Amino acid sequence: MTYANTISVGKWLSAKACKTALFAFIWQVLALGAATVADDRAVQVATRPNIPPYIIDGARSGIEVDLVRAIFKEMGQPVEFVQMDRVAMIERFETGELEGTLTQGTTASSHGCLTDWYMVHQNVGFTLHDKNVELTALTDLSALPVVTFQNAKKFLGEPFKSIVGTNPRYQEVAPQSRHIGMLYDGEVDVIVGDEWIIRYVQRRHFEKTGEYHELRLHQIMPPTLYSARFQNQSTCDKFNHALSTVRKSGLYSDIVDGYHRRILVAKK
Numbered sequence: 158m159t160y161a162n163t164i165s166v167g168k169w170l171s172a173k174a175c176k177t178a179l180f181a182f183i184w185q186v187l188a189l190g191a192a193t194v195a196d197d198r199a200v201q202v203a204t205r206p207n208i209p210p211y212i213i214d215g216a217r218s219g220i221e222v223d224l225v226r227a228i229f230k231e232m233g234q235p236v237e238f239v240q241m242d243r244v245a246m247i248e249r250f251e252t253g254e255l256e257g258t259l260t261q262g263t264t265a266s267s268h269g270c271l272t273d274w275y276m277v278h279q280n281v282g283f284t285l286h287d288k289n290v291e292l293t294a295l296t297d298l299s300a301l302p303v304v305t306f307q308n309a310k311k312f313l314g315e316p317f318k319s320i321v322g323t324n325p326r327y328q329e330v331a332p333q334s335r336h337i338g339m340l341y342d343g344e345v346d347v348i349v350g351d352e353w354i355i356r357y358v359q360r361r362h363f364e365k366t367g368e369y370h371e372l373r374l375h376q377i378m379p380p381t382l383y384s385a386r387f388q389n390q391s392t393c394d395k396f397n398h399a400l401s402t403v404r405k406s407g408l409y410s411d412i413v414d415g416y417h418r419r420i421l422v423a424k425k
Contacts, residue, residue, distance in 0.1 A: 199235035200392070202257035202385070203246040210357045210416050211276075216240055220353075221276055223412045224403075225259060225385075228275065231399035250386060257387040266386060270393035274382035275400050280313060282375035283340070283348045283355050290346050292375040295320055298347065302326040304336050305349040313349075313378070337362045341370055356420050 202225070204216055213219040216238035229236040239255065243265075250258040251268045258266075260276060282298070284290040291297065299320050307329050310318040321327040328345070330336065336348045337359050348355055352374065363369045387393050403409045 197235070199237040200229065200256050201237045201239055202259055203250060203255050204238045204240055204259045205246075206240050206242065208354065210353055210420060212240070220413055220416045221259065223416075224275060224409065227403050227408055227412060228396060228399045231402050232395050250388075253388065257385055257392065259385050260383045261386050262381070262383065269386045269388045270390045272385045272387070272393050272396045273400060274384050276383040277380050278351045278383065279353075279376075279380045280350060280378045281352045281355075282377050283350075283352075283372045284346060284375065285340060286371040286373045288346065290373070292347060292377065295377045297377070298327075298349070299324050301347050302328075302345040303347045303349055304328045304330050304339050304345040306333050307331040309349065317378070334358050334361065341368060347375075353417065353420060360420050 204221070204225075205212055207213060207215070209219065211219050211221040213222070216222050222238060225238075226236060241249070246255075246258045247266050249255050251266060257269075261271070263271065282292050284292060290301065292301070295316060298317075301324075303321060303324065303326065305313075305328070309329055310321065326345075330339070333350060333354060336345075336350070336355065339345050340348050341362075355372075359369075359372065385393075385396060387396065400409075
């Protein structure tokens, strides 16, 4: 091979190396851009229909909405809430239509991964303070006029279902906004439901009518802890890490306590 040919080959190899390096650089830029777009894309998660104070105004606010939004902000990713009933939440999540679903018990589904708990519902009994109703255990509900939310026997467990199943004065009434009026009017002696849903209903009743009576809270059931489910374990891991950070920073308590303070303004 002549010296001139050697030079030509060297130039060709050098040019080829430059093109290869350029293509590799462009590929890295495109891949980085794609990753950035993916990270900026809102994660669609299923959530329940409006259930104040947890989900309010089409999932624009509420205790649960604000907590989950704070967790995703810590994750560095937007979140989009898609409201539907519990059956649809599970079905659409298990078919892969949704990336996540909120407010899940440990046995609701085995699909995907389960996060640490992020939301608690404390179901209790409420009576009128002045009536001095004896309610110290779940079994006491068998002999009292009781109102609770629709399908409570399905969601509050077998012991509850068994106890109220023989009570002819047990009612499941929708919407829950009617319950405070029923208690005030003496139609029932006990409201059973989530503490803060009932207190929220009491506040709204007060704002609408001016009527207020002090309630007595009866701790007759253990709290229910709820987690989220996601399709990928990496999302669950990021959610758990962000949840821990939000708790340690005090933001979790600030969100929950802020709603509780606003709900209790009806208290005299």
